[in-house]
Amino acid sequence: MPLPLTASEIExxxxxxxxxxxxxxxxxxxxxxxxxxxxxSVSAHVALVFPDIYDIGLANLGLxxxxxxxxxRPDVAAERAYAPWLDLETILRRDGIPxxxxxxxxxxxxxxxIGITLPYxxxxxxxxxxxxxxxxxxxxxxxxxxxxxxxxxxxxxYNPEPMSAFIDAFVIGEGEGVILxxxxxxxxxxxxxxxxxxxxxxLAHIEGVYVPSxxxxxxxxxxxxxxxxxxxxxxxxxxxxxxxPQLPPPLTRFLVPSVEVVHNRIAIEIMRGCxxxxxxxxxxxxxxxxxxxxxxxxxxxxxxxxxxxxYEDIGLLSLSSSDYTQILKLTEEANRRFAGAHLTxxxxxxxxxxxxxxxxxxxxxxxxxxxxxxxxxxATERMRQIINKPLxxxxxxxxxxxxxxxxxxSLKLYFMIGHPSETLEDVQExxxxxxxxxxxxxxxxxxxxxxxxxxxxFVPKPHTPFQWVSCDxxxxxxxxxxxxxxxxxxxxxxxxxxxxxxxxxxAWLTRGDRRTGEVILRAWQKGAKFDAWRDQFRFEIWQEAYxxxxxDPAFYSHRQRELDEILPWDxxxxxxxxxxLKQDYQWSLDGRSRPDCAVQCAxxxxxxxxxxxxxxxPNTQWKCP
Numbered sequence: 001m002p003l004p005l006t007a008s009e010i011e012x013x014x015x016x017x018x019x020x021x022x023x024x025x026x027x028x029x030x031x032x033x034x035x036x037x038x039x040x041s042v043s044a045h046v047a048l049v050f051p052d053i054y055d056i057g058l059a060n061l062g063l064x065x066x067x068x069x070x071x072x073r074p075d076v077a078a079e080r081a082y083a084p085w086l087d088l089e090t091i092l093r094r095d096g097i098p099x100x101x102x103x104x105x106x107x108x109x110x111x112x113x114i115g116i117t118l119p120y121x122x123x124x125x126x127x128x129x130x131x132x133x134x135x136x137x138x139x140x141x142x143x144x145x146x147x148x149x150x151x152x153x154x155x156x157x158y159n160p161e162p163m164s165a166f167i168d169a170f171v172i173g174e175g176e177g178v179i180l181x182x183x184x185x186x187x188x189x190x191x192x193x194x195x196x197x198x199x200x201x202x203l204a205h206i207e208g209v210y211v212p213s214x215x216x217x218x219x220x221x222x223x224x225x226x227x228x229x230x231x232x233x234x235x236x237x238x239x240x241x242x243x244x245p246q247l248p249p250p251l252t253r254f255l256v257p258s259v260e261v262v263h264n265r266i267a268i269e270i271m272r273g274c275x276x277x278x279x280x281x282x283x284x285x286x287x288x289x290x291x292x293x294x295x296x297x298x299x300x301x302x303x304x305x306x307x308x309x310x311y312e313d314i315g316l317l318s319l320s321s322s323d324y325t326q327i328l329k330l331t332e333e334a335n336r337r338f339a340g341a342h343l344t345x346x347x348x349x350x351x352x353x354x355x356x357x358x359x360x361x362x363x364x365x366x367x368x369x370x371x372x373x374x375x376x377x378x379a380t381e382r383m384r385q386i387i388n389k390p391l392x393x394x395x396x397x398x399x400x401x402x403x404x405x406x407x408x409x410s411l412k413l414y415f416m417i418g419h420p421s422e423t424l425e426d427v428q429e430x431x432x433x434x435x436x437x438x439x440x441x442x443x444x445x446x447x448x449x450x451x452x453x454x455x456x457x458f459v460p461k462p463h464t465p466f467q468w469v470s471c472d473x474x475x476x477x478x479x480x481x482x483x484x485x486x487x488x489x490x491x492x493x494x495x496x497x498x499x500x501x502x503x504x505x506x507a508w509l510t511r512g513d514r515r516t517g518e519v520i521l522r523a524w525q526k527g528a529k530f531d532a533w534r535d536q537f538r539f540e541i542w543q544e545a546y547x548x549x550x551x552d553p554a555f556y557s558h559r560q561r562e563l564d565e566i567l568p569w570d571x572x573x574x575x576x577x578x579x580x581l582k583q584d585y586q587w588s589l590d591g592r593s594r595p596d597c598a599v600q601c602a603x604x605x606x607x608x609x610x611x612x613x614x615x616x617x618p619n620t621q622w623k624c625p
Contacts, residue, residue, distance in 0.1 A: 004135070005097060007039070007106040013097055014105065021087045025259035026054035029102035032256035033308060035067070036103045037077040043190075044183050046070055046078045047101055047111040047148070051118070051126035052532070054082040058255060059263035061317070062154065063117050065251050066175055076183055079103040079111075083126050083530075084133070092133060099133035108134035113186055114148045115179070116167070118156035121509035122502070122531040124163055125524040127152075131166065138521065140168045140213060145196050149186060149203075158241075158286055159462040159569040162509055162516035164212035169203045171210075172572055173241030176248065178208050204234040208242025211235065215571070217514050223555055225513060225566040240573040247272060247291050252304040254311070265313035266305040270298055270330065274319040275598035276351070278377070279388045279588055280416065282461035283319055285581075286574045288606040290598065295326045299333055306343065313344045321347040322354040323598075331362035352376065352391055352399045353596075360406040371410030371452070372403045378419060379429035382591065387419055388465075388584070390593045393433075400437045404444040411437060411451055417480045418458035418472040418503075420588065427480045430455070431487035438492055452494040455484060457503040461510055462569040463576065465584035468561040471507045474500045501539035505531065507557035508542070513568035516556075518549045577605030 005013075018024035039045070048067055050057030057063065063080070070078035079101035084092060092099065098107040108114060114134075116127055128138055131150070137143050140150065152163065153171035160170040171178055185206060189199040204211045214235035218226045230237055250268045257264070273290035274283070302314055318324060327347075334345055347363065352374055376396050378384045384391050403411055415430050434453050441449035457477055460466045472480075477500040488495045509516065522545035530536035546553045561567065563582055570578070580603065584594065594602055 004107060004109070007100070007104050007110075010097060010100050010107065011105040013095065014100075017088070017091055017095075017097075021091070022085060023055075023259055025257070026082070027084070027088065027102065028258070029105075031258065033253045034103060034255055035071040035078070037071070039077070039104060039106065042075050042077040044076045044113065044187055045106075045111045046076060046113045046115060046183065047081055047108050048078055049081045049108075049114060049116045049130060050083075051116060051123045051130055052083050052530075053085055054257075055259070055261045057082045058257055058261045059265075059267070060117060060119070061251070061267050061269065062119075062175060064254065066115065066179055068251050068253065069176060069179060070183070073180065073183070075187075079106070081108055081130070083130055089129075089133065098135045099130060109136055109148065111148050112190075113183070114150045116150065116152040118152050118154040118163070120532065121156050121162070121506055122537075123156070124509060124520050125528045125531055127163070128166060128521065128524040129529050139165050141165070143168070143196065149199065151182065155283065155286070156510070158282065158572055158574065159510060159512070160210055160212060160572070161217075161514045161568045162512040162520060164514055165517040165521075167212070168200060169209050169211045171208060171242065172239050173208045173574075174244045175242075177244045178206060178242045181206050182209070201232065201234040204232065204236075207240060210239040210572070212514075217568075225568055225570075228566065228571050238571050238573045241286065241575060243575070244272075245291070247293050249297055250293065250301040250305075252301050253308045254305060256309050256311070263315070264311070265315055266302065266309060266311045267315050267317050268298055268301055268305070269293070269317045270321060271318045271324050275323065275596050276320060277388050277584070277594050277597055277602065277604075279386075279465040279584060280377075280419065280458055280461070281319075282464050285464050285576050287319065288574075288576060288604065292324060292326070295330050295333060298330060299337055302334065302345075303337070306338075306341070312342060314346070316345065316347050318349060320349055320351045320354070322350045322356075322359060327354075328356075328358055328362065331359065335362060348373070350374065352396055355399050355402070357402050357406070360402055364406065371412050371450070372408045373412040373414065374399060374403075375414035376433070377414065377416050378422075378426065379415060379433045380426045383419055383422060383426050385591045385593045386421060386588050387416075388588070388593045396433070397436060397440060401440050401444065404441045404449065409441070409445050409448045409450065411441065411449075412454055413437065413451065414454050414456070416456050416458050417484075418477060420458075420466060420469045422472075422480075424480065424483060427483050428487070430484060434488060434493055435490075438490070442492070447492070450492050450494065452496070453484070453488060455481070455495065455497040457498050457500065459503060459507045459510060462567070463572070463574045463581070465581045465588060467511075467567065467581065468563060468565075468585060470560045471504075471557045473558065474504060477503065499534065502531075502534075502537060504553070504557060505537075505539065505542055508546070508553040511556040511568075513556075515549070515551060519545045519551060522548055575606040580604040 067078050070076045150168045152167045153175050157170045185202040200211045203209045214232035216231045217228050220226045271292040273287040275290050438451045460469050526541045528541045
């Protein structure tokens with residue numbers, strides 16, 4: 001067996017290879033603000049992996065934050081890797097070149113820890129592909145002390161079971177608070193010369209870390225989960241998410257690429273969490289409680305980031321930026337501080353309910369950046385009550401009027417179809433709403449006005465009040481989409497939608513259990529990868545993989561779950577109690593909505609689950625009563 005390639009050998013080969021592939025800058029590294037430490041100067045090497053191409057992964061804020069945190073430690077070096085596109089992958093496999101890091105070009109297998117972010121489920125096969133390109137055993141059980149520790153986190157990790165066979169340990173919750181503890185545990189284990197099982201036991205003792213090999217699952221004859229229990233003394237019965245009680249100062253030294261990427265801008269998270277309680281929204285549930293950054297801290301970060309990067313676009317991010325309690329002060333101060341700097345400051349996520357003309361005035365310079373986006377999610381008040389997004393129709397139209405009056409000529413409206421108990425009449429109202437908005441815009445701004453309806457399909461997500469409901473069938477989805485396609489034929493209206501097969505796969509994976517891992521492996525072996533890409537997604541591969549594994553995917557997507565059923569993700573504690581989710585689901589059946597929990601506490605359980613964190617951090621702006 002030939003010796004593995006060294007970093008210098010990989011770099012020499014890349015010099016010959018990269019001119020032959022599309023966008024070689026994806027693999028060159030060398031960006032402004034990248035960190036490259038001498039390999040032998042540190043005791044722990046961490047490879048941070050985004051399982052999609054560089055163009056998408058570079059903008060991932062979570063990975064960028066971990067990169068900064070790790071590299072601030074003098075004894076740790078963090079480097080990055082992304083999924084190679086098809087042309088480079090073909091060459092890597094042909095020439096026996098392992099997947100490498102961008103910074104030093106070391107093979108991933110030479111790192112001590114590989115940290116993989118899983119933001120969505122259709123990235124699972126890419127994850128297996130990356131492990132294979134790195135020359136690593138795919139299954140955790142087949143790795144030994146000579147292999148890197150493979151950890152994963154991200155929103156898709158809130159149901160870790162489908163990928164549990166391939167990941168050594170999952171980070172449940174916010175990585176900033178736990179990543180250095182994982183490094184410390186690895187360093188202590190390395191010094192002790194212990195077994196790989198010893199390392200996993202040390203990780204299992206860290207709050208927010210889930211080691212799936214320390215648990216056993218059994219099933220009823222009908223396929224439902226019968227029992228889930230720890231089988232190792234270090235394993236807790238439930239894994240509680242890790243939370244950062246007080247958000248640290250925002251990242252300012254962003255990587256500046258030499259090639260075009262999806263989001264080439266400064267991204268400042270102004271608050272984390274959401275108090276609205278939309279029943280379909282996993283992010284709103286698992287990111288509780290709401291924590292806000294101080295205005296001055298945000299402004300200082302904006303200034304430092306502009307100086308460090310040269311970017312002129314700044315996105316002030318959160319799940320609901322207009323719900324930030326100091327949003328008017330923030331935008332006013334930003335306009336004052338950066339007057340004449342030719343910056344574009346945008347709020348990508350605005351709530352119609354907390355929208356105001358004054359905020360529009362403060363965002364007047366954002367018109368140059370394109371259209372304006374609002375997300376009513378449903379077009380009838382009945383459906384908005386069911387999904388807990390109460391909004392009078394008149395308020396939506398008044399908000400659209402305000403947008404056009406302030407100079408915008410393009411407005412995007414986000415809707416979701418397939419909500420529980422939705423009818424074709426509810427979908428028809430999406431068409432009516434779009435035409436109403438278009439007429440308002442044309443009356444104010446003339447024939448230049450464009451309205452874009454972006455339509456996604458509801459998928460019931462774990463840890464939400466809708467986790468028990470079933471998905472629409474493909475026939476039901478197609479009937480609704482056909483209605484929209486017919487009704488929104490107008491030169492000033494644009495409709496985009498998610499294809500039903502992709503939605504089906506998302507539902508199968510997000511609601512899967514451990515048995516789904518075999519399906520993911522079979523699909524990858526058959527050639528599935530880049531499943532989030534329309535031109536690469538091959539639905540028939542997944543259908544074959546489920547059939548070969550003897551699993552009916554409809555069991556996961558189209559089966560109404562019983563309220564007393566053990567769900568595959570019940571051992572993961574997000575802090576929001578299951579009793580609260582049950583009650584909220586039952587309220588949805590009655591068409592009953594909840595007020596914003598920042599106004600009236602809904603007793604979801606998040607504060608009691610945090611123990612004494614609230615007392616430890618009295619200055620934290622929790623935005624909880």
